[in-house]
Amino acid sequence: MSATRPTAYVNARLLDPESGYDGPGALVVTEGVIAGVEHRAKIENPSADLLIHDCGGALLIPGLVDLRVKTGEPGSEPKETLKSASLAAAAGGVTTVVVQPDTDPVVDEPAVVDFILRRARDIELVHVLAAGAATRGLEGKRMAELGLMAEAGAVYFTDADRPIVDSKVFRRVLSYARAFGRPVSHRPIEPHLSSGAVATEGELAGRLGLPSVPAVAERIMLERDLALAELTAADLIVDQITTAGALDSLRRALGRGVRATATTSINHLCFNEMDIGDYRTFCRLDPPLRAEADRQALIAALADGEVKIVTSAHTPAPAEDKRLPFAEAAPGAVGLETLLAALLGLHHEDGLALMTLIRAVTLAPAELLGLACGRLRPGAPADLTLCDIDAPRVIDADKLRSKSKNSPFDGRRVQGQVLLTVVDGRVVFGG
Amino acid sequence: MSGDANPSIASRRMDNARDDAGDVEAAIKAKVFAFPHPHFLGVDRLDRPTVDALLDLGDTFVALNRRLEKKLSLLRGRTLVNLFFESSTRTQSSFELAAKRLGADTVNMSPKTSSITKGETLIDTAVTLNAMKPDLLVVRHSASGAAALLSQKVSCSVVNAGDGWHEHPTQALLDALAIRRAFGQVGGLTVAICGDVLHSRVARSNVGLLQLLGARVRLVGPPTLMPASADQWGVEVFHDMRRGIAGADVVMMLRLQLERMDGAMVPSTREYFRYFGLDREKLASAAPNVRVMHPGPMNRGVEIDSEIADDVSISLIQDQVEMGVAARMAVLASLAARLSNDR
Numbered sequence: 001m002s003a004t005r006p007t008a009y010v011n012a013r014l015l016d017p018e019s020g021y022d023g024p025g026a027l028v029v030t031e032g033v034i035a036g037v038e039h040r041a042k043i044e045n046p047s048a049d050l051l052i053h054d055c056g057g058a059l060l061i062p063g064l065v066d067l068r069v070k071t072g073e074p075g076s077e078p079k080e081t082l083k084s085a086s087l088a089a090a091a092g093g094v095t096t097v098v099v100q101p102d103t104d105p106v107v108d109e110p111a112v113v114d115f116i117l118r119r120a121r122d123i124e125l126v127h128v129l130a131a132g133a134a135t136r137g138l139e140g141k142r143m144a145e146l147g148l149m150a151e152a153g154a155v156y157f158t159d160a161d162r163p164i165v166d167s168k169v170f171r172r173v174l175s176y177a178r179a180f181g182r183p184v185s186h187r188p189i190e191p192h193l194s195s196g197a198v199a200t201e202g203e204l205a206g207r208l209g210l211p212s213v214p215a216v217a218e219r220i221m222l223e224r225d226l227a228l229a230e231l232t233a234a235d236l237i238v239d240q241i242t243t244a245g246a247l248d249s250l251r252r253a254l255g256r257g258v259r260a261t262a263t264t265s266i267n268h269l270c271f272n273e274m275d276i277g278d279y280r281t282f283c284r285l286d287p288p289l290r291a292e293a294d295r296q297a298l299i300a301a302l303a304d305g306e307v308k309i310v311t312s313a314h315t316p317a318p319a320e321d322k323r324l325p326f327a328e329a330a331p332g333a334v335g336l337e338t339l340l341a342a343l344l345g346l347h348h349e350d351g352l353a354l355m356t357l358i359r360a361v362t363l364a365p366a367e368l369l370g371l372a373c374g375r376l377r378p379g380a381p382a383d384l385t386l387c388d389i390d391a392p393r394v395i396d397a398d399k400l401r402s403k404s405k406n407s408p409f410d411g412r413r414v415q416g417q418v419l420l421t422v423v424d425g426r427v428v429f430g431g
Numbered sequence: 432m433s434g435d436a437n438p439s440i441a442s443r444r445m446d447n448a449r450d451d452a453g454d455v456e457a458a459i460k461a462k463v464f465a466f467p468h469p470h471f472l473g474v475d476r477l478d479r480p481t482v483d484a485l486l487d488l489g490d491t492f493v494a495l496n497r498r499l500e501k502k503l504s505l506l507r508g509r510t511l512v513n514l515f516f517e518s519s520t521r522t523q524s525s526f527e528l529a530a531k532r533l534g535a536d537t538v539n540m541s542p543k544t545s546s547i548t549k550g551e552t553l554i555d556t557a558v559t560l561n562a563m564k565p566d567l568l569v570v571r572h573s574a575s576g577a578a579a580l581l582s583q584k585v586s587c588s589v590v591n592a593g594d595g596w597h598e599h600p601t602q603a604l605l606d607a608l609a610i611r612r613a614f615g616q617v618g619g620l621t622v623a624i625c626g627d628v629l630h631s632r633v634a635r636s637n638v639g640l641l642q643l644l645g646a647r648v649r650l651v652g653p654p655t656l657m658p659a660s661a662d663q664w665g666v667e668v669f670h671d672m673r674r675g676i677a678g679a680d681v682v683m684m685l686r687l688q689l690e691r692m693d694g695a696m697v698p699s700t701r702e703y704f705r706y707f708g709l710d711r712e713k714l715a716s717a718a719p720n721v722r723v724m725h726p727g728p729m730n731r732g733v734e735i736d737s738e739i740a741d742d743v744s745i746s747l748i749q750d751q752v753e754m755g756v757a758a759r760m761a762v763l764a765s766l767a768a769r770l771s772n773d774r
Contacts, residue, residue, distance in 0.1 A: 201659050201660070202659070202660050203660040203663045203664075205660075206658035206659065206660040206661065206663075206664075207635070207660075207664070208575055208576065208597060209575040209594075209595050209596030209597035209598070209632060209635060210575055210595075210596075212659075214659070278576075278579060279575070279576030279579060279580065323554055323580075324553070324554070324574075324580070325553065325572065325574030325575065325576050325577040325580055325594075325595070326574070326575065326576045327574050327575060327576075327595070328574055
């Protein structure tokens with residue numbers, strides 16, 4: 001990593017979810033680390049070698065940490081590589097991504113974890129961390145080498161989109177992972193109710209003639225997951241909670257002191273099932289889009305702190321996998337590059353507090369994984385995102401840096417433009 | 432039956448009766464209109480005047496089809512491709528006859544599909560076919576929304592001949608034509624659609640079209656074969672067949688796929704027939720002049736008793752087949768009326 005000149009970011013609006021500060025400020029970065037934070041716009045008596053970057057009043061926040069990112073590497077590089085995903089992340093103000101283990105080969109042994117981390121280091125853009133598979137081959141039957149993968153750098157364990165149906169296996173994964181200090185992420189979906197489904201049961205799916213799953217399929221599995229987390233005292237990450245019924249279950253469990261951290265995807269905060277409209281396959285997601293009442297419940301739960309983390313759920317799918325009849329199209333949407341703009345939409349349009357939203361993509365995921373980033377504090381890594389939160393623009397999927405352009409935000413008018421992304425003091429986007 | 436929704440029907444029917452052989456073509460010419468959309472994808476895009484015009488035009492084609500000389504030149508020089516990813520002898524030959532009687536050239540294609548490549552085949556086949564410059568593309572596919580997707584990729588007119596569980600709009604149109612000819616009008620009738628509503632594109636299209644024409648629609652079937660949201664479709668939902676068809680003017684039976692009967696969706700064939708099969712005893716609760724319909728092919732003794740299916744005083748099933756050709760001729764002729772040579 002090349003040495004960079006000490007830099008002062010002045011005349012910024014600093015927002016730090018750790019201290020709760022939101023106001024004028026300046027920040028000095030040396031040796032890739034935040035050296036000083038000033039709660040006024042200027043630096044007094046700057047030293048001569050200090051590079052001054054005038055932020056022009058734009059919002060300076062910790063770089064985003066995205067817990068749920070898929071690339072196609074290894075195995076499906078035409079979809080997305082670690083490089084193209086890193087470029088998209090940098091352009092989106094995301095400085096740390098956690099890639100999912102459902103690649104080919106599956107990330108279920110330390111050598112594959114090591115491969116990904118080494119590839120990412122060579123790219124030298126954003127921090128790429130890896131989640132390891134919870135079970136071998138994501139088959140839900142036998143535990144993967146959780147200890148060895150943790151040692152190799154896996155930050156949490158998950159079978160990604162696949163629920164671990166066997167409760168005995170899942171219990172063992174939870175308790176075993178706990179011994180290595182790693183949380184386990186699990187998708188709450190009852191697989192029998194949801195088998196073959198591509199939409200949420202309701203008026204729209206019925207009218208469109210799409211196989212659908214009732215919303216309770218999420219609550220049923222979440223109740224089991226929460227009960228097992230309680231039994232094992234393990235750290236559970238709820239992967240993409242999306243329904244009002246499941247939020248009720250979560251609320252009760254949190255009240256009992258269950259160690260569960262709920263995440264949701266930006267897509268489920270911004271869209272509802274009606275966006276499927278006339279079979280728009282870019283809105284074919286897993287879990288499927290929900291009713292508007294669920295979306296409103298999700299926004300309320302984010303505001304209340306019950307849902308702590310928002311992810312992009314970045315899932316590249318090339319055009320040929322999306323230009324199909326709805327039920328045959330690949331699920332998922334890219335989101336790294338649009339995450340921040342979409343979040344700001346929740347601030348501008350749905351009235352969510354900026355601090356709440358930024359915390360959900362910075363400090364909250366960083367704390368969950370025990371990372372030093374996600375905050376503006378002396379000594380923290382200089383992972384920073386500078387953003388004009390009011391700049392209007394129209395998202396054009398064709399211009400996204402991801403190799404796959406499957407964005408449901410295509411054509412959407414948003415306010416918010418990333419101006420600068422800094423990783424360990426290095427500018428990786430803008431400037 | 433209440434109110435006369437369309438006072439012109441009686442006089443039109445008399446007009447038809449007066450038609451001698453030479454007047455049939457004049458009547459057709461007078462009724463042909465340009466369809467308001469480039470494609471015929473579903474009943475949800477239709478309005479009442481368009482449906483009335485299609486039914487009126489369909490009536491004229493019924494007269495034509497009953498003549499010895501059936502061939503017209505309305506579609507001469509046009510090419511129709513039947514693209515059936517799901518096999519259906521009945522619907523495919525109905526479209527083929529309809530097109531030929533209008534003077535079009537027809538090609539039938541039934542691409543072999545595998546579960547891995549079927550989606551690719553849809554777009555790839557459509558693009559390939561499109562390059563051969565057909566004018567009308569009739570498509571059937573197992574996935575809901577397939578016809579609409581295809582219509583975005585081709586420059587010819589697409590006719591939906593059934594997409595998954597979603598729509599089968601020409602079936603609904605022919606059913607409406609059969610009902611209108613049997614009763615004089617559709618408005619005010621009570622129509623009970625019975626059986627596997629969940630997986631039925633016929634049911635979805637019929638609910639929409641019958642409601643547009645002013646009929647009261649009921650859906651009858653076991654809860655496992657009823658969409659969870661069916662009660663939001665503006666229909667009455669029944670799980671008891673005798674109550675569901677009580678006083679009904681039309682009982683429309685749906686085909687039940689036998690693989691759904693083996694404990695998956697209903698416990699057994701005999702249990703299904705006991706509660707949801709149409710027999711004389713259940714039919715006794717319907718209106719005295721009830722007519723029975725079925726889109727075919729029938730599972731005799733499973734969803735319908737042969738005795739009823741073959742009773743021409745009750746069954747409209749043969750009329751439906753006849754109306755199928757006429758209704759599809761109306762759709763093709765009105766779509767073709769949009770086409771111009773400089774397209």
